[in-house]
Amino acid sequence: MIRTKTSNKSQIRLALVGNPNVGKSTLFNLLTKQTVHTGNWSGKTVSSTKGVCIHNHTEIEVLDLPGTYSLHHSSKEEQVTADFIYNNNYDVLLIVVNTLMLSRNLLLVLQILMHTQRVVLCLNMADEAKKQGLFFDKDEISLQLGIPVVEISARKKYNINTLLDTAISVVENNIKTYSLASLRTITNAKLSILEETKVLNNMCKDIVKQSVKQEIISYRKKDRIIDNLFTSRITGIPMTLLFFATIFWITAFAANYPSTLLSNMFSFSVQQIKLYLNNIINNTIVSIVTDGILTTVSWVVSVMLPPALIFFLLFALLEESGYLPRIAFNLDRIYKASGLSGKTSITMLMGLGCNTCGVMGCRIVSSEKERLIGILTNSFVPCNGRLPTLIAVSSIFFATGLSSAMTSLTVAITLLFLLIISFFITLLISFVLSKTIMKGENSTFVFELPAYRKPPFLNTITKALKEKVLYVLTRAVMVSIPAGIIIWCLSNLEINNNTLIKYLSDFLNPFGEFIGLNGAIIAAFILGFPANEIVLPIILMIYTNANTLSEYTNLSELSKILYSNGWSFTTAMCFLIFTLFHFPCSTTCFSVYKETKSLKLTIASIFLPLSVGMLLCLFVNTISILLF
Amino acid sequence: MIMQTIKRLNEIQLNKKCRISDISDNDQNKIRYYEIGLTPDSTIELIFESPLKNPKAYFVNGYVIVIRNEDARNIKVIID
Numbered sequence: 001m002i003r004t005k006t007s008n009k010s011q012i013r014l015a016l017v018g019n020p021n022v023g024k025s026t027l028f029n030l031l032t033k034q035t036v037h038t039g040n041w042s043g044k045t046v047s048s049t050k051g052v053c054i055h056n057h058t059e060i061e062v063l064d065l066p067g068t069y070s071l072h073h074s075s076k077e078e079q080v081t082a083d084f085i086y087n088n089n090y091d092v093l094l095i096v097v098n099t100l101m102l103s104r105n106l107l108l109v110l111q112i113l114m115h116t117q118r119v120v121l122c123l124n125m126a127d128e129a130k131k132q133g134l135f136f137d138k139d140e141i142s143l144q145l146g147i148p149v150v151e152i153s154a155r156k157k158y159n160i161n162t163l164l165d166t167a168i169s170v171v172e173n174n175i176k177t178y179s180l181a182s183l184r185t186i187t188n189a190k191l192s193i194l195e196e197t198k199v200l201n202n203m204c205k206d207i208v209k210q211s212v213k214q215e216i217i218s219y220r221k222k223d224r225i226i227d228n229l230f231t232s233r234i235t236g237i238p239m240t241l242l243f244f245a246t247i248f249w250i251t252a253f254a255a256n257y258p259s260t261l262l263s264n265m266f267s268f269s270v271q272q273i274k275l276y277l278n279n280i281i282n283n284t285i286v287s288i289v290t291d292g293i294l295t296t297v298s299w300v301v302s303v304m305l306p307p308a309l310i311f312f313l314l315f316a317l318l319e320e321s322g323y324l325p326r327i328a329f330n331l332d333r334i335y336k337a338s339g340l341s342g343k344t345s346i347t348m349l350m351g352l353g354c355n356t357c358g359v360m361g362c363r364i365v366s367s368e369k370e371r372l373i374g375i376l377t378n379s380f381v382p383c384n385g386r387l388p389t390l391i392a393v394s395s396i397f398f399a400t401g402l403s404s405a406m407t408s409l410t411v412a413i414t415l416l417f418l419l420i421i422s423f424f425i426t427l428l429i430s431f432v433l434s435k436t437i438m439k440g441e442n443s444t445f446v447f448e449l450p451a452y453r454k455p456p457f458l459n460t461i462t463k464a465l466k467e468k469v470l471y472v473l474t475r476a477v478m479v480s481i482p483a484g485i486i487i488w489c490l491s492n493l494e495i496n497n498n499t500l501i502k503y504l505s506d507f508l509n510p511f512g513e514f515i516g517l518n519g520a521i522i523a524a525f526i527l528g529f530p531a532n533e534i535v536l537p538i539i540l541m542i543y544t545n546a547n548t549l550s551e552y553t554n555l556s557e558l559s560k561i562l563y564s565n566g567w568s569f570t571t572a573m574c575f576l577i578f579t580l581f582h583f584p585c586s587t588t589c590f591s592v593y594k595e596t597k598s599l600k601l602t603i604a605s606i607f608l609p610l611s612v613g614m615l616l617c618l619f620v621n622t623i624s625i626l627l628f
Numbered sequence: 629m630i631m632q633t634i635k636r637l638n639e640i641q642l643n644k645k646c647r648i649s650d651i652s653d654n655d656q657n658k659i660r661y662y663e664i665g666l667t668p669d670s671t672i673e674l675i676f677e678s679p680l681k682n683p684k685a686y687f688v689n690g691y692v693i694v695i696r697n698e699d700a701r702n703i704k705v706i707i708d
Contacts, residue, residue: 069663069664070659070663072659072663074660100690100691101665101689101690101691103665103689104664104665104689104690104691107662107663192655193655193659194655194658194659194662197659197662197663198662201662201667205667218687219673219675219687219692224675224676227675227676227685228676231676231677231678231679231685232676232679233679234679236678236679237679325694328694329678329683329685329694330678330679330680332678332682332683332694332696333678333680333681333682333683334680336682336696342683444653444656444657444660444661444696444699445683445694445695445696445699446660446661446664446666446693446694446695446696446699447664447693447694448664448691448692448693448694449685449692449693449694
């Protein structure tokens, strides 16, 4: 038992477990409204989340574990929960159950009871169940299971105090729980997993028969109507495309103004800092700090932050509403043809925001082979950091002389086109991988479509902000600092009157031109390994011989610089393609390593998109030479 | 004896309730079915299909489960 006595408070560790979509997270948010400390990364609770709750002078550390149907895990996500329960590092478990689906939820309950009795059963949505005609005998269930049972409604905040009182009582041994003889027999019989599951399932049925009076009969009419809209022959896929396109459009264009605002603000501040420090400290050091580090960091942040905020918020709302599994449902057939499953579509959608998030999101995929392929190909999806670059170059080269409205339209169409290419290449490469190097078992694609619900707005915002935005922001700042130093050195240190970066760019030029780009572009991508946001600024820096990341005040200025440095229409096309397919950014590579624990796979995740990008550019360049 | 029609899950029609009678798949998949609530004697109903006709969504024991057609072939149901 984990107890520490600090003054008159003692601490209890309580964990929330249960099937997916039973309302664990809602309960968690309710219990811990004072503070939320997150674990590593919590997507749809893809890792554990911690918080603290104080009840009657007792400090309770609350953990929210990923939802699972069984302790015999099938995805990495579910494994986290199973491992946690077996490790016994808790005082009491709160098994949250959707009262409407009692018999299925009971399987997990029985599995857990075979292991520990420090359990309280929490019948969530009890009020909903009663409204839909389900009547249950709480005391009978408690008798059958040997543990206390509390009915609550997390959404309506009903009976939460009783729940906490019961949990504390179990820890303090004021409520006695007892183990079931039937479960002991099963444990001793050492059955196979299938046999054990069958026996437990029969037990669940018996318990339900003895304690539940009436069953729900039909699928809710309201949900049926919405589902018909989202999944029908005619409207299904167009609706999915509409959602994707809207989120994408909002993040790409709505973020523009705040980004510019931030960028101007930072640039002004950095100049002021520079002026001030130049009087005190050695100018070179000041330059390294301001022109190098601060400029790079502020560039990355101002480009990255507004789109990230918008995207992750919209994505979180979509996730909480229950729509995401419908996307997987609609697109599964296409993904299946490539050796993947519909769930990968969700990870790709996450990758649109940030590839790191997409890579980590692959934990929801139950087949290991599919998970790994998803991880390797996630960087094919253009993340938020690459969008401004794609937009700028598309505007200049594909919308010359067009009105502002037509330019927006052209850019939108170009982006759509690029996304479609990205989508198809991902599926194609996945297909090749699944048939050759990464052969493996396809898991049965059976999953649940949760009921639709109105996302709890405030909770979703805070969760998205704290967990995702803060995470990518911290990482962005951390990688920008060394990047800034390196960029400063390359653009300020000279040998024979030429900056190091000029040498690098010239050295890479032959190869660059071979594939339809040029040396400056390749150098910029290499130096942009920490963060995709700085690729275009580095290119400008090289062209204008500046000693710091350069900005452009408007597109025509950028256009002049690019054209006068040898950019053609073909260069632009190859540049766009290479932006889609080069190598994952440093943070993503780091995540790939963490998720796969394999150096080989991390290297593969770098060379796979790189080879695809180089080959495609070579192809486009060759065609263009032949045609013109 | 009452004649009961036994069909495979992927063959049933929209909105017709039937009962699961048997699952003939490999062990690992069977376990998965049990865990997600597809158990013998449960009432199951096809409620809608995906735009590309595969997979389909079924309503069973109070929740909605998505099953691919090739997996649904392994589940036998009785229509009473």
